[in-house]
Amino acid sequence: MSSRLNELNMDAQHRQFFPALVLAWQDIREGIAARDKWQMLGTQDIKQRYRRSVLGPFWLTLSTGIMVAALGFLYAELFHQPVAEYLPFVAVGMIVWLFVSSMINESCFVFSESERMIKQIKLPLTLYVCRMVWRNILVLLHNLVILIPVMFLVDKTDTLAWLSLPFAVCILAFNGIFTGIVLGILSTRYRDLPPIIASIIQVGFFLTPIMWKPEILASRAWFVKTNPFYHCIEIIRAPLLGGGIPLYSWAMVVVITAFTDLTGLVFLLRYRHRVAYWV
Amino acid sequence: MGLLEVNNLVIDFPVLSMPNRSLKNRVLNAATGGYLAKSSKDRPVVRAVDQVSFSLKGGDRLGLVGHNGSGKTTLLRALSGAFEPSSGSLKACGRIVSLLDVSMGMDYEATGFENIFLRGIMMGLTRKEIEDKVDSISAFSELGDYLTMPIRTYSSGMVLRLAFAVSTSIQADILLMDEWLSVGDAQFNEKAAKRLNEMVEGASILVLATHSDALLKSVCNRVMTMEKGRVINHSLLTD
Incomplete structure (x- = not known):
């Protein structure tokens, strides 16, 4: 790898399809491989956010915990549901939602927040996206602490199905990388995009079964089944709450992943060389 | 070890002013078509580096001189590989270290x-x-x-x-x-x-942008004068 770093070969001719494809592929591979770089940058982002505070990053745990508890008790009452059943449902749904939605929101800024670096040194663009994903994985890990007490309320969890959870987190993170490439490039070029995405995400929260159970909408099951966010949440929520491994949701997530990967690759192929000019 | 080859390098910066940066205008243009759409396609560009070619090998110390805005810094940044050439090519062998912005990436809250x-x-x-x-x-x-x-x-x-x-x-x-x-x-x-x-x-190779004649004489053995992104003179410096 160091030998490659020491060689620079840039040519406008490389913008033709095949060389550009090779370069896009290299960008992804080398970006993901530069683990020490994105881990350090992402960790630094979290540290910076909470520096000088007493609890540090555990504010993440605390604030999510407070929100989940408040929502859990209030809406259990409103929906006439037993707290022991509803609270874990909201807790898991909310934590996964926060993971997915903040990856999408922060995707819009992956390149603009690293502007100074992008304009000075040559590093794979994917590296900046991995920095964002890593930062959100750290947030997720902090939020998972909330589940420890919450899981005591669940009586029929499916411990064997838990084995699928690391894979679920990985596939969501992987999606985050490619969504980050696409939205990052688009919002670097079009600065109206981040607020548009933010409002879509905000509406998405209410349209996705996080606070309400999909059974309520049984007569319009298609509405839930076509919601990609639902499947992203379900692959983590179902095993934890004793629903086994949801094969249909997994299949949908795999389809979504194939779609984001392909789009991400196409965007890198077409626009990789423009990003430094746009940021 | 150490080789730097630049061939007809052009660096064009698109001027993304508000009108063509916004999605709304893109969409409206698609609807209205014709005149506006045309003007948004002919985006103005600033040609910061224009058809620059040179080749340096081990032992070369190149001094870049020129007025402010003549493209020296952009050329340096392009040499570090940050900007893909708009046209032309750039080849380098060896570890490139750029001292353009030494405090880049430092975090004031960190130790x-x-x-x-x-x-x-x-x-x-x-x-x-x-x-x-x-x-x-x-x-x-x-x-x-x-x-x-x-x-x-x-x-x-x-x-x-x-x-x-x-x-x-x-x-x-x-x-x-x-x-x-x-x-x-x-x-x-x-x-x-x-x-x-x-x-x-x-x-093995140094590229130094400078306004100081004394520095040029003491450090460099070649000098390249730039004006409006173009090289107007490239010569060897002899004592």
Whole structure:
């Protein structure tokens, strides 16, 4: 790898399809491989956010915990549901939602927040996206602490199905990388995009079964089944709450992943060389 | 070792003013078509580097001179690989170290030690390589116990010292510099100048943008004059 770093070969001719494809592929591979770089940058982002505070990053745990508890008790009452059943449902749904939605929101800024670096040194663009994903994985890990007490309320969890959870987190993170490439490039070029995405995400929260159970909408099951966010949440929520491994949701997530990967690759192929000019 | 070849390099910056940066206008243009759509396609560009060609090999020390805005810094940035050529090509062999912005990537809330790592990562070092250098970097910076404090508590001179110490801790094959770096008080500056000299001498190729004739004469053996992004003169310097 160091030998490659020491060689620079840039040519406008490389913008033709095949060389550009090779370069896009290299960008992804080398970006993901530069683990020490994105881990350090992402960790630094979290540290910076909470520096000088007493609890540090555990504010993440605390604030999510407070929100989940408040929502859990209030809406259990409103929906006439037993707290022991509803609270874990909201807790898991909310934590996964926060993971997915903040990856999408922060995707819009992956390149603009690293502007100074992008304009000075040559590093794979994917590296900046991995920095964002890593930062959100750290947030997720902090939020998972909330589940420890919450899981005591669940009586029929499916411990064997838990084995699928690391894979679920990985596939969501992987999606985050490619969504980050696409939205990052688009919002670097079009600065109206981040607020548009933010409002879509905000509406998405209410349209996705996080606070309400999909059974309520049984007569319009298609509405839930076509919601990609639902499947992203379900692959983590179902095993934890004793629903086994949801094969249909997994299949949908795999389809979504194939779609984001392909789009991400196409965007890198077409626009990789423009990003430094746009940021 | 060390080779730098630039062939008809062009760097065009698109001027993304509000109208063509916004999605709304793009969509409206699609609807109205014709005149507006045409004007948004012919985006104005600033040609910062225009058809520049040169080739440097081991031992070459190139001085870039020219007025402000003549494209020296953009050319340096392009040489570091940050900007893909708009047309033309760029080939380089050897480790490129750019000293254009030595404090890039430093975080004011982080401690001196953390910043050594952050800055080192930006220079393209791996974690392991930085761990090996940490002691020599902190010794050179003379910051001692301050390194465990957040650098927002430092004076600006101290921050620059640290940045300088990290940035000059790796050996470059191709060194890019925008003016001679000078940091710190008189005594430190002397030490820094010595270190920078060693780095320049150790590098096989140097590209230095400067306004100083004296510096040009003492360091460079070639000089390239730029104007409006073009090379108007490229010659050897002889004593």
